[in-house]
Amino acid sequence: xxxxxxxPKYLFRKEGQNVTLSCEQNLNHDAMYWxxxxxxxxxxxxxxxxxxxxxxxxxxxxGYSVSREKxxxxxxxxxxxxxxxxxFYLCASDTSTGELFFxxxxxxxxx
Amino acid sequence: xxxxxxxxxxxxxxxxxxxxxxxxxxxxGLRGLFWxxxxxxxxxxxxxxxxxxxxxxEKERLKATxxxxxxxxxxxxxxxxxxxxxxxxxxxxxxxxFYFGTGTSLTVIP
Numbered sequence: 001x002x003x004x005x006x007x008p009k010y011l012f013r014k015e016g017q018n019v020t021l022s023c024e025q026n027l028n029h030d031a032m033y034w035x036x037x038x039x040x041x042x043x044x045x046x047x048x049x050x051x052x053x054x055x056x057x058x059x060x061x062x063g064y065s066v067s068r069e070k071x072x073x074x075x076x077x078x079x080x081x082x083x084x085x086x087x088f089y090l091c092a093s094d095t096s097t098g099e100l101f102f103x104x105x106x107x108x109x110x111x
Numbered sequence: 112x113x114x115x116x117x118x119x120x121x122x123x124x125x126x127x128x129x130x131x132x133x134x135x136x137x138x139x140g141l142r143g144l145f146w147x148x149x150x151x152x153x154x155x156x157x158x159x160x161x162x163x164x165x166x167x168x169e170k171e172r173l174k175a176t177x178x179x180x181x182x183x184x185x186x187x188x189x190x191x192x193x194x195x196x197x198x199x200x201x202x203x204x205x206x207x208x209f210y211f212g213t214g215t216s217l218t219v220i221p
Contacts, residue, residue, distance in 0.1 A: 033209075045208070090155070097160065098202045099157050102147075102156075104153055
């Protein structure tokens with residue numbers, strides 16, 4: 001089945017550590033996105049990529065980094081510079097008509 | 112400034128009690144308005160896309176409508192399995208951005 005796979009589902013980080021969240025899609029979509037979801041807030045855009053080897057910062061990119069070396073993959077690294085990383089992270093890709101399709105999410109907790 | 116506001120924040124309905132969720136938006140240029148369903152601990156699931164005022168889409172007990180300033184998600188005779196958070200998002204012409212509301216948490220009581 002086509003879809004977006006995020007891993008791991010749950011992740012724990014110690015202070016000062018970098019962690020990487022994986023996102024893979026087999027939908028052949030060009031554009032991919034990373035969102036952060038916190039209770040009581042709408043989804044906030046971290047980074048997006050519309051084509052391989054190109055990506056743009058979203059509204060809350062500080063403390064995060066991404067790469068887009070393959071069309072299918074868009075990993076997100078949460079660096080030690082992100083001061084409040086505990087959140088639910090969602091990866092998405094969009095169709096040619098603009099609908100976003102999401103993965104199942106990764107929950108990151110800082111110990 | 113582009114933004115999306117959803118109301119109410121939470122809604123409790125008895126099974127079979129129909130109601131509507133509201134999504135008000137301001138956007139410089141609307142490419143599309145989207146409704147999603149999100150279950151706890153899961154990613155949002157796509158429901159509908161609306162592109163222009165007057166458009167309506169239906170799926171089972173759900174019907175989405177669109178005006179120039181807001182969208183409604185009508186739920187007819189809801190069942191407990193309709194309990195979820197419903198998210199509204201707009202896709203702006205400016206910078207290819209999506210703007211999300213904070214969602215309406217729906218609980219349907221048997």
